[in-house]
Amino acid sequence: MVLAQLLVSVYKNEGFNMISNIMRIVEMPMLLFQKHFGVRNVAWLFLAPNLILFGVFALLPLLLNIAYSFTGGGEILLGDRTYIGTENFSVLLQCESYLDPQSCTEDLFWRAVYNTLKFVLFQVVIMVGFALTTALILNKKIIARGFFRSVFFFPVLLSPVVVALIWKWILQRNGLLNAGLDYMGFEKVLWLLEGDLAFAWSVFVSVWMHMGFYTLIILAGLQAIPKDVYEAARMDSASPFRMFHRITLPLLMPTMMVVFLLAVIKGVQTFDEVYALTGGGPGTTTTFIIQYIYETGFAGSPRLLGLAAAVSLLLALALVVLTAAQSLAKKRAT
């Protein structure tokens, strides 16, 4: 009956009537729900779509990951796998000296851990430093400011694999850079085949790719600082360095904390661009934790899904601790 009325109202193009009729259609099941489950429980009904999505795509994989980390064997389906307790974790943590990966049972894991730590240290410090400098420059009234803001943000829009392939064309033995060196009479350099060089280029490419995003955040933070504070400082004859040190940096600190937190998390998760650029080599020089997980669980033979799941869990734990520590630091800073 209600549906018929609605159709009639649509047919007659009676806008107001149509809305009220739709409301009546919605109202009926809502009233029924309230009657059966109570008014307070209506909130769950509204939360349900989100909770279902979260449950299926976040919580369930997390629980499966935990379950897999306690299993061993070559089977793929969880039900077919053997429960082995904490063996995967003990294998991962078995080392004579944690400072020497070669002394660990799972040496490739520890090499990946150290490579990741080294990468995050270099990448985050260099990237945040450059992003801050760029944001400070772009915050000034310079010529073609809009253009430069776009230029710095552009690499962020590119796919990591595209970025890696572009740089690979530049850096490979017969690439653009070596062609330039050759033209100028210099020897060709194997940029991606020597450990230290490959690592340095991985950091550079990653910084080049992500810097624009952090520049944008810092720029927003800079623009949120009230102008009158600077005017007051100028009236007190404060030098530009003193203004930066005493006004800009302290007021920018909450933004910088967010930037550091995001950069560290993103740095730890680095995989695609470096994998496409170097394949994790030469050897294991640019193999990071995510690549280790991917190769252990999926690309290699046998598929050590349990071991890969255990590493994922340890990584998640490390990121939670890191996030908590930075949140604490942020609270103190503000």
Next chain:
Amino acid sequence: MSLKKVPLLRMVTGLLAFLLLPVSAVTVELKYMCYDTIECAAFKQLMPQFNAKYPDIKVQIDIVPYKAVRETLPVQLAAGTGPDIAAVTDPGGLSRYYLDLSPYIDVHYWQASFGDVLDWYRDKSVYGNGRFNQGVTDIGIYALQTQLTLTGAYINKTLFEQADVAIPAIGSSWSEWAKAAKTVAKKTNTYSPMALDRSGHRLMGPIISSGAKVFDGNSVALVDQGFKTFVEQFVGWFEDGSMAREVWAVGGATYKDAKREFVNGEVVLYFSGSWQVKPFDAAIRGAFDWQVIGSPCGIGGCSGMPGGNGLVGFKQTKHPAAVAKFIDFFAQENIYQQLLSLTHNIPAHKAVADEGVDYVGLSAVAAKALGSWTAEVDKISPIAFKLQGYKYNRALFDIVAKRVTQAVVGELTVQQAMQRSKADLNKALKNMN
């Protein structure tokens, strides 16, 4: 019957006929996962002959990247999904999913035609299951070896001529070839004397030729003096610049070849395999002369590693008889001959090999190269043959490639790489058994 009812009756009859007709015309639809573009094209070209014989079987050939066969297919099969038929390169690894074709085919014909190669695909064969003859013998027939490949080397003959260096005789050792290639590269200012594909499969041929036994009775020993001898020599070639660093100085389990470098005349000796003949023929054309030298020799012989594609059906298929018909059709001598003439590979079919394949559209150089590869088949070491059928060979190949790379780039000494390879293999076997 009223006049109105007549057209209605006709309509209903017509509709029923329309609905039932396709059912009788095409009763079975199969999916075939194919990755080798040359082979897939050849199958497509021969499909009309199959359709003429079996009009009720429709086969959809899905061309996928090799990565899909290697990484996605095992997951699909474990989940009970996946195609009905696929071309696989890991004969033992997926053996538990293979459909036994023997109830549907002429077993005697298959055994006479493909012989020992059939054993590579058996799950519980003498060495196929990794547990080494526990009294269970599988005599099922699971795959059609659509091509037999063999690893070995090519040389750029023109560079030898330009350098005025005599080409070492067939049967020369690795050291003799390395020395000659180095001299040629130096005299002709060529980028690299030698290159070897980054793959454990490629490395195992020279390792076996150097005297490695790989198997020790009922278990896999992997590391022995022969293994160590070749790996030490191999790592040394990178240190003295005899081997192309960019092929091996990569990470993970990434496969890398030096096809481009060889085609560009940047490598004197390139160790790869018989499957490169067609691409070389197409890419090099007459730019320089090249020839197959097979596998350089050592105390263990002059063996390459056999390999190739196997066309298999899977147990979970709803149409096992149709799958068997499809595979059996391409196993017939005249069809197999046509297939090989299009794919330009070494035949695994004995009668076809004896008769010789009339390769279509191949230059005289390439035809000669394929002839050389066919002659190399007799030199395959029994160890190499056994290793190709070993169920866990993929794990072994990946481990060898990874650890030897670490020795090449200086992260590990050869000794450490050997120890790690052995430990990794034990861990892998523990997880797979």
